[in-house]
Amino acid sequence: MITPSQLTAVAELSASFADGNVDITSRSNIQLRGIQTKDLSSLVHGLELAGFIPSPLHDRVRNIVASPFAGLGFGEILDTQAFVRELDRRLVADQVMAGLPPKFSFAIDGGGPWFGRDRDDLAIRAVNVDNTPLFHLAIGGTLSGFGVRVDRAVDCILESARMCVEISxxxxxxxxxxxxxxxxxxxxxxxxxxxxxxxTCPFPDGSSDVGDMPVGISPCERVGFVNLVPSVPLGRLTAEQTLSIASIAKRWDGDIRLAPWRGVVFGSVPESSISQITATLAAVGLSSDGKDGYRGVAACAGSTGCDASLADVRRDASLLARRLAGRCAQPGWTVNISGCEKQCAMRSGATAELIASSSGYSLRINGQFIASNCSLESAIDNVAACQAEIPIEVFS
Structure with a gap:
């Protein structure tokens, strides 16, 4: 959850002290790159003024994931926004919580479609039991078989975190x-x-797990309002695009959410204003119809942002997207393009995986090895054929 003023601050800080881009991560956080050492203190001060660092001591463990559609009418049993805010407030107030390891993550799932891909350290997921909602507890992605009453959910997850520290x-x-x-x-x-x-608690129904990027317009619980999800190519916004998103949210009083598919949700915007909003987004290069070719395509920082990368994978991903533009990708169709064997921050189980080497790309499609050291053109041909459901030709 982020406000228009905070998003504006991020854009301005990136333009002044970073590389002018705003990256959205798979944990629905923001990452700024290309910061010079001399500018770091000014950048951090600006982030503090914008309200991003309420507790430096706890900042690395304030990783709370919820559906980006929480409270927006997307099939949830419970609206989790209040639980998220209470958990965050109490994490910051508890000195013990600072002892959790960096990236320790909490998930609070209201029971609707779930878009996260990580196995969160602690998670609670809403289920209905005899028309009464409970939260089912999961530990490290493993369902426990136990639930907790809604009014005790935050107490339980905080005690769970304390016990993780003690057990360690x-x-x-x-x-x-x-x-x-x-x-x-x-x-x-x-x-x-x-x-x-x-x-004792029944297991959640896994049928609502979708894990896909819902680009476009979706219904909202408020009459006369809708939710809008634009495409954010490779999870990266320019400062200009970021300012445009903030301006739209401010003008139409929309609710901005960062999403785990490395994108943005405009929640509860007037349906009558959609044509104006999509035109404003299109003017800064952000598509709202899911046909820009980037849907499901992910790439690491590549050689322009990481010394370990053996290829400019972001450029290559853009060439692939250009080839795929105009098509509608099937739900769940994904591509990972990695600059080296480490495959940093890549989603597991992608439909197509391209891993750069010093002499080309190795390629897997649907888990099957296709080729090693193949050219970018051959890899793009294969991936395009896969999306079009054309038989794959093995290239060398």
Missing amino acids: KELEMPARGKRIASVPRAVNRLLDALSGFLV
Whole structure:
């Protein structure tokens, strides 16, 4: 959740002290690149003034993920916005929470379609039990079989986090949910400590997991209003595009959300203004129909932003998008383009995976190895054929 004034501040700070771009991450955060050491203190001061760092001590562990459509009428059992705000406020107020490892993540799922891809350290997901909502507890992506009452949900997840810190010290292991869930002694210790909160709970219905990028217009719970999701190519906005998004939200009193598909949601904007809004976005190069070729395409920083990268993968991803433009990608269709074998920040299980080497790309499609050291042109041909459901030719 971000305000127009905060988004404006980010754009201006990036233009003044970074490379002029605003990257949205897969955790729905913002990343600025190309900052010179001499400008760092000025940048941090600007972020503090905009309200981005309420607690420097806790900042690296304030990773709370919810649906970017929370409270916007997208099939949820519960609106999770208030839970997110309360958890954030209480994390900042608790000194123990500063002991969590960096990137420790919390997820609060209202029970509608879920768009995150990470196995969060601690997660609660709304389920209906005899017409009464409960939150089902998951640890490191593993469902526990237990739930917690809605009015005790934040207390439970905070106690769970405290126990992760305590268990890591007792058993000399990382305080990460996935690690704790894999060690019976650790997970049993955690569940025993939470016994006062937990009740038996059915497992959530996984059929609502979509994990796709819903570009375009969707219904909103408010009559006469809609939600709008524009395409953000490769998760990167220019300062000009960022200012345009902030201006739109301010003018039409929209609710801006950053999304885990590295994009943006305009929540609850007047349906009568959609043509004006989409025209304003188009003027700065942001499509609202999902046919710009970038849907489902992800790339790492590439050689322009990372010394380890063996190719300018962002340029190559743009060439692929140009080839795919005008088509409608199938739901769930994804492409990862990585500059090296590390595949930093890439989603798992992509339809097509391109990994750069010193002499070309290795290519996998639907998990099947297709070629190594193939040219960019050959890789693009294969990926385009895959999207069009044409038989794949193996290139060397």
